[in-house]
Amino acid sequence: MKARVHVMLKDGVLDPQGEAVRHALGTLGFAGVQGVRQGKVIELDLVGSDKAAAEAEVRAMCEKLLANTVIEKYSVEIV
Amino acid sequence: MKARVHVMLKDGVLDPQGEAVRHALGTLGFAGVQGVRQGKVIELDLVGSDKAAAEAEVRAMCEKLLANTVIEKYSVEIV
Numbered sequence: 800m801k802a803r804v805h806v807m808l809k810d811g812v813l814d815p816q817g818e819a820v821r822h823a824l825g826t827l828g829f830a831g832v833q834g835v836r837q838g839k840v841i842e843l844d845l846v847g848s849d850k851a852a853a854e855a856e857v858r859a860m861c862e863k864l865l866a867n868t869v870i871e872k873y874s875v876e877i878v
Numbered sequence: 879m880k881a882r883v884h885v886m887l888k889d890g891v892l893d894p895q896g897e898a899v900r901h902a903l904g905t906l907g908f909a910g911v912q913g914v915r916q917g918k919v920i921e922l923d924l925v926g927s928d929k930a931a932a933e934a935e936v937r938a939m940c941e942k943l944l945a946n947t948v949i950e951k952y953s954v955e956i957v
Contacts, residue, residue: 831935
């Protein structure tokens with residue numbers, strides 16, 4: 800089974816990496832970009848076939864390792 | 879309009895960051911993880927309401943700046 804985790808900075812937390820991308824896009828002539836936020840995506844290959852158990856386990860991984868929940872939010876998708 | 883871009887290393891390209899995450903998860907006791915790939919997700923706020931035009935523009939951004947197409951693949955989603 801595969802799981803996909805998105806980790807993004809929480810709204811309101813300054814994102815200098817996204818801001819740098821926005822600025823670079825402007826420099827390259829892409830004028831219609833109002834804002835950019837950059838985050839991480841983590842794809843996991845999991846053993847087992849119980850979707851609910853897998854999602855619970857991946858959420859535990861996020862809390863323990865994958866996300867810094869002080870400044871980051873995460874979402875889990877089982878695919 | 880919002881666009882979401884996923885940038886992942888191509889299959890077959892070594893992903894040391896993902897490998898480090900896999901190893902760390904094993905150390906923390908998550909035994910059922912067979913593989914991990916880590917990539918970037920970029921969320922863009924765009925001006926305009928033409929979905930097709932937006933997608934074409936975001937693809938151009940990926941080719942020019944957001945992805946290194948030698949080793950990375952990308953997917954674009956208009957949300």
